[in-house]
Amino acid sequence: MxxxxxxxxxxxxxxxxxxxxxxxxxxxxxxxxxxxxxxxxxxxxxxxxxxxxxxxxxxxxxxxxxxxxxxxxxxxxxxxxxxxxxxxxxxxxxxxxxxxxxxxxxxxxxxxxxxxxxxxxxxxxxxxxxxxxxxxxxxxxxxxxxxxxxxxxxxxxxxxxxxxxxxxxEPQFTWPAILTLAALLAIIVPLVLGGDPLRRIITGGIMFAFVCLVLPWMNAVNFMASPRLGVPIIIVASLVLAAGFTALIAGIRNRQVLYSTLLVVLVGIVAYYATWGLLQDPPGGWLLLGALFVLTVTVCVIIGRIVGGDARGQATAASVLTGVMMSILILLDHFMYHWPQLLSLKPRPIRTVGSHTPNLDSDFWVTALDQLTQLWMPSVLMALLSLxxxxxxxxxxxxxxxxQDYIRTARAKGVNERTVVLKxxxxxxxxxxxxxxxxxxxxxxxxxxxxxxxxxxxxxxxxxxxxxxxxxxxxxxxxxxxxxxxxxxxxxxxxxxxxxxxxxxxx
Structure with a gap:
């Protein structure tokens, strides 16, 4: 090589x-x-x-x-x-x-x-x-x-x-917009998930009710102007991710893999509190965040190899995915925490010209948010063209x-569909x-x-x-x-x- x-x-x-x-x-x-x-x-x-x-x-x-x-x-x-x-x-x-x-x-x-x-x-x-x-x-x-x-x-x-x-x-969702979005998701989500007609009706009803409850709550707390995930949402979302990656990679009944991902969530919550003060004004900016990301992946690999036992390969994969997604949630929470500060300096946050706002004198998070708001229009456009x-x-x-023959053989041997598709x-x-x-x-x-x-x-x-x-x-x-x-x-x-x-x- x-x-x-x-x-x-x-x-x-x-x-x-x-x-x-x-x-x-x-x-x-x-x-x-x-x-x-x-x-x-x-x-x-x-x-x-x-x-x-x-x-x-x-x-x-x-x-x-x-x-x-x-x-x-x-x-x-x-x-x-x-x-x-x-x-x-x-x-x-x-x-x-x-x-x-x-x-x-x-x-x-x-x-x-x-x-x-x-x-x-x-x-x-x-x-x-x-x-x-x-x-x-x-x-x-x-x-x-x-x-x-x-x-x-x-x-x-x-x-x-x-x-x-x-x-x-004045970020408020109107009821016509809420009902329209709820109806669209009630159609799209069952279409993606599939299943028999009864399952699709139940899934659509759940999505419709979920949107009709969440968006008014976001209006009440002024979420779009002062957004936060907070520890409760991060914990719940991380637990869902841990269970989801476990079920996807090894099956939810594989306790060794499940324990690995749950331990990653526990370590992630501890790291969230331990690094909060450091990340308020991170020295080195993106360099420090990159180093913490590498450390996160390393810790997840160690947890997967130690706790995974006989399923250490699957445990490592599930642990790394859980740790990466949890890191993204924590990073998103920090960005949300500084979003009101960006709005106070820049009430109209998205400019139609330029990659950043000139003469925006602020800390790392506000500067990074400004760059991201300018990045998302051209990046979404280019992504759609390549999709x-x-x-x-x-x-x-x-x-x-x-x-191929090996796929038919795997199914004939009784291998579950998740393993056949992914592995x-x-x-x-x-x-x-x-x-x-x-x-x-x-x-x-x-x-x-x-x-x-x-x-x-x-x-x-x-x-x-x-x-x-x-x-x-x-x-x-x-x-x-x-x-x-x-x-x-x-x-x-x-x-x-x-x-x-x-x-x-x-x-």
């Missing part, structure tokens, strides 16, 4: 070298970088032109200019990256680092949302092939897939930003795998999906150029388009090398994951 990885890294270097060489030649010949100066009537225009010629090396052969740029990129291996300077003399390195952080954050969030929702939807439709659920989901995912980005972005700005900002000033890919590939892969079918169906994830991530990076332009993000897309318009090669090449490196890295990860998902695959 190590030999294979080294080979792939070598081929990656050659691919990036060839791509940057071709792109550099095309960019420097795409226009006249002195065009704006030629149109000036200033007395010092000759001086300005000569200065730009020397700065950009326009008097040198193309291969000398390319080698000068490549030498700065190779300095990254020594810890001193130099992406060159723009036409105006501004260093590109700090620009591309700030822009890459915004673009990759957008693409990563959109990809994760699309993967989770798409895979779950694909499994559900494969298990209920040719049902009403299958037809309805197919219709909507292809509707999302066919939406023009610019038109969908306009709708998102209108309904997810402007209308929401108007509503959040069809993951849903259809998951559905087709699951249907193909279910026709035997889904794991093998994931193999083609790994390739799709790698390609889709690269496609989303290129697609984010349009989305960033529509939403006014000053990220890599803006650098790329501006550089092309004025024939400035440095920012364009920075965009190509960063996105190209991420794309080939994800393809390498996909090749490695093949052997992890299917032990029959050997490099």
């Amino acid at each position: 190590l030999k294979y990885i080294l080979k792939r890294l070598g081929s990656t270097v050659l691919i990036l070298f060839g791509a940057t060489l071709i792109a550099f030649i095309m960019v420097i010949n795409s226009g006249d970088p002195l065009q704006d100066l030629r149109e000036m009537q200033s007395d010092n225009v000759e001086f300005l032109m000569q200065e730009r010629i020397e700065r950009m090396g326009l008097d040198q052969p193309w291969y000398v200019r390319y080698w000068s740029w490549l030498s700065g990129i190779l300095g990254c291996f020594a810890g001193s990256c130099d992406f060159g300077v723009t036409m105006s003399g501004q260093p590109v390195t700090p620009l591309i680092l700030a822009a890459a952080e915004q673009s990759l954050r957008l693409v990563f969030v959109a990809t994760m949302v699309a993967i989770v929702v798409g895979i779950l939807t694909g499994i559900a439709t494969a298990m209920r092939q040719y049902s009403l659920l299958d037809y309805v989901v197919t219709f909507f995912i292809f509707l999302f897939w066919s939406l023009p980005v610019f038109w969908a972005a306009v709708l998102a700005k209108e309904w997810l930003a402007i209308r929401f900002n108007d509503w959040i000033l 069809a890919t993951y849903t259809r590939y998951t559905r087709s892969s699951m249907l193909e795998v279910q026709k 035997h079918a889904f794991r093998n169906a994931m193999i083609p999906l790994v390739t799709i994830v790698a390609f889709d991530f690269a496609a989303l990076i290129s697609g984010s150029v349009v989305v960033e332009r529509v939403f006014g993000w000053n990220a890599m897309g803006n650098l790329f388009i501006t550089g092309l318009q004025i024939s400035d090669p440095a920012p364009v090449m920075a965009f190509i090398i960063v996105t190209g490196a991420v794309a080939v890295l994800f393809n390498l990860m996909a090749d490695i994951l093949y052997a992890v998902l299917d032990p029959r695959i050997r490099v």
Whole structure:
């Protein structure tokens, strides 16, 4: 495996070298970088032109200019990256680092949302092939897939930003809205869960009553302006997750797995109180949260291995999933705690332009909330556009795998359907999906150029388009090398994951 990885890294270097060489030649010949100066009537225009010629090396052969740029990129291996300077003399390195952080954050969030929702939807439709659920989901995912980005972005700005900002000033659910939402969920939830007609009627009635009780309660406590989960809700939700993951992975009667997940919930509640003061103003911000997340996963693995006994593999998986979801609930509770503070500084929390609010001077949580409110419109839009890919590939892969002999054998031996679907079918169906994830991530990076332009993000897309318009090669090449490196890295990860998902695959 190590030999294979080294080979792939070598081929990656050659691919990036060839791509940057071709792109550099095309960019420097795409226009006249002195065009704006030629149109000036200033007395010092000759001086300005000569200065730009020397700065950009326009008097040198193309291969000398390319080698000068490549030498700065190779300095990254020594810890001193130099992406060159723009036409105006501004260093590109700090620009591309700030822009890459915004673009990759957008693409990563959109990809994760699309993967989770798409895979779950694909499994559900494969298990209920040719049902009403299958037809309805197919219709909507292809509707999302066919939406023009610019038109969908306009709708998102209108309904997810402007209308929401108007509503959040006095966030109250009206009874017509409550009854409409309750009726929709009373239809959708039984459609997803399935069952006989009586079970669907009972499920729909429960959902209708639940919505009609919860939304008025949220009105009474002004939940949307001052939201909180609180310890009781976190405990109840965590216990439900623990039981759900246990039932899904090992069966609710497997006591060792159940005890592992319940112990994770207990440790999580203790950690909630122990870290509350530390997380009010976390030193290091996201770095500290990332370290705590790694610690959470480590503790969950230890609990699963120790308490799980003979079922330690299943206990570890259930414990990690329970711990991760509980961590998300705790993180959500902290964000909710600081939501009123954001509203006091920014009564209309969602801007239709930009990735953050300029000059917002506040603590970590408020700043992070501001970034998240600006992130959710473009990320949801990009996730919807990618949803069809993951849903259809998951559905087709699951249907193909279910026709295999080992699936029929497992069912004939009396293996329960949960084990057949999750352990035997889904794991093998994931193999083609790994390739799709790698390609889709690269496609989303290129697609984010349009989305960033529509939403006014000053990220890599803006650098790329501006550089092309004025024939400035440095920012364009920075965009190509960063996105190209991420794309080939994800393809390498996909090749490695093949052997992890299917032990029959050997490099």
